Amino acid sequence: MSAPSPGWLAEFSPLSTLPPDERAILTGASASVALPADATVFEPHQACGAFLLVRQGRIRVYQLDRDGNEIVLYRLGPGSICILTTMALLAADRYSAFATTETAVEAVALTDTAFETLMARSGRFRSFVFTAHAERMADLMRVIRNVAFESIESRLAARLLALAADRRALSITHQQLAAEIGSAREVISRHLKTFERRGWVSLARGRIEVHDAASLRRTAGPGDA
Amino acid sequence: MSAPSPGWLAEFSPLSTLPPDERAILTGASASVALPADATVFEPHQACGAFLLVRQGRIRVYQLDRDGNEIVLYRLGPGSICILTTMALLAADRYSAFATTETAVEAVALTDTAFETLMARSGRFRSFVFTAHAERMADLMRVIRNVAFESIESRLAARLLALAADRRALSITHQQLAAEIGSAREVISRHLKTFERRGWVSLARGRIEVHDAASLRRTAGPGDA
DNA sequence: GGTCGTCTGTGACGAAGTCACCAATCCGGC
DNA sequence: GCCGGATTGGTGACTTCGTCACAGACGACC
Structure with missing residues (x-):
């Protein structure tokens, strides 16, 4: 693990206003971490042991049950931190979620002592960590609202829009979409077919093209993705 | 708001080992709060403005959607703190959950400045707060696993056992049970009827008596309540 | 072109949620 | 006591969703 390239702190805007002495703690005790795509970041009952700040790439955090059913909880992108590792650092508790890199990930790892020093000394750092928490x-609350109260159709529409972002097409299988919202592949296939019949999307193997984002947004409803 | 009765700190074991100067901050800036049963502790977009430590009673935290559907997220009992208020204090973010007292509640409220002072000064206090977080x-993750992966029957059995604790009978309506696990009243009624036919419980208006906890535990499965 | 593994489509069925409605019970007022 | 309204619980019909089984379609690779 080498030192991260200089200036990385600027990528975390809430931290860029830290006074010099606190910056020194951060930059002095940090190491670069590079992970390939589809790598395991952590699994239940396996502490990560360091405070992770994501510089590049995306991490998917999800739940998995014994039958292989899956549901995505949230994602971590550039500028965000992995709070599950902070849990393991400051509280003894460990909780059971999985995290996998979706793309290659570059991150900065902080030693646990540096993390605790900063938590003790820097109000800004504490606020940064608490905000992430x-x-x-809020992400978990949103997931609960969705699975408990929303129809599959609206959740699927919302997720399609979220995943497509501004692009027109996305590369994803029906199975992966089912894992996104915690449903079954067949159910997703059928709903996608009706979306296609309505002219909202077009389907190809491993590929979905969004044609009518407005209609999708309408069926997604006021609720969040 | 009067000062809480002396010795209240002993009720929060992680805090009872604080050094004298930190105890002084806690006891000096705290006020007693008494809430009746069925009172609103907080609602979405309405900050509570103080750090709450629960001494007596129970608070139910739950989600609610526009149609009145409900699901319980977790409960706070003696010795636990209300982290949603700490969120509002340290992070600007506010998230949308409801909290209601189930019984009369006695709590200690800490001013926000005292809270921040303690977070800055006391590692033990930080660890206490982080552990609660x-x-x-973990509670929210458990809720997600339950609604996403578990059958109504097993969730109902688990919740009956959790609510009954060691008592044999519990006073609760089918509607309230449905709100516990985020289902519908009719569904709960039907499952309770089959439980009764199997001799596991007996039903009366607003009352459920558990006869065969072992069988309930078996159908609840290895998963948590 | 042929083979294999992955991905998608579909029918059948059970489990769960929704809707409509009624019956039983409780509670307060008289 | 009795009555009337409100709450609680029971039930059938129907829709949506999850599960299972299986077939066809596509792409990668030889």
Whole structure:
């Protein structure tokens, strides 16, 4: 693990205003971490042991049951931190979720002592960490609202829009979409077919093209992705 | 708001080992809060403005959608803290959950400045707060696993056992049970009827008596309540 | 072109949610 | 006591969703 390239701190805007002495702690005790795509970041009952700040790439955090059913909880992108590792650092508790890199990931790892030093010394750092906690908590609440209250059709529409972002087409299988919202492949296939019949999307093997984002947005409803 | 009765700190074991100067901050800036049963603790987009430590009673935290559907997220009992208020204090973010007292509640409220002072000064206090965060996060993950992966029958059995605790009978309506696990009243009624036909419980208006906890535990499965 | 593994489509069925409606019970007022 | 309204529980019909079984379609590779 080498030192991260200089200037990485600027990529985390809430941290870029830290006073010099606190910056020194951060930059002094950090190491670069590079992960390939589809790598395991952590699994239940397996601590990660370091505080991770994501610089590049995307990490998917999800739940898995014994039958292989899956549901995505949230994603971590550039500028966000992995709070599950902070849990393991500051609280003894460990909780059971999986995390996998979706793309190659570049991150900065902070030693646990440096993390605790900063938490003790820097109000800005604490606020940064707490904000991340609050956001993740909000993500989980959103997932609960979706699975408990929303129809598959609206959740699927919402997720298609979220995954497509601004692009027209996305490369994803029906099985992967089912894992996104915690449903079954056949159910997703059938709903996608009706979307296609309505002219909202067009389907090809491993590929979905969005034609009518407005209609999708309408069926997604006021609820969030 | 009067000062809480002396010795309340002993009720929060992780805090009882604080050094004298940190205890002084806690006891000096705290006020007693008494809430009746069925009172609103907080609602979405409405900050509570203080750090709450629960001494007596129970608070139910739940999600609600526009159609009145409900699902319980977790409960706070004696010795636990309300992390949603800490979110509002340290992070600007607010998230949308409801909290209601199930019984009369006695709590201690800490001013926000005292909270931040303690977070800055006391590693033990930080660890206490972070542990609470981790536990709540674990609760939410458990809820997600349940709604996404478990059958109604097993979730109902698990919840009956959890609510009954060691008692044989519990006073609860089918509607309330449905709100516990995020289902519909009719579904709960039907499952309870089959439980009764199997001799596991007996039903009366607003009352359920558990006769065969072992069988309930078996259908609840290895998963958590 | 042929083979194999992955991906998608479909029918049948059970489990769960929704809707409509009624019956039983409780509670307060008289 | 009795009555009337409100709450609670029971049930059938129907829709949506999850599960199972299986077939066809496509792409990668030889």
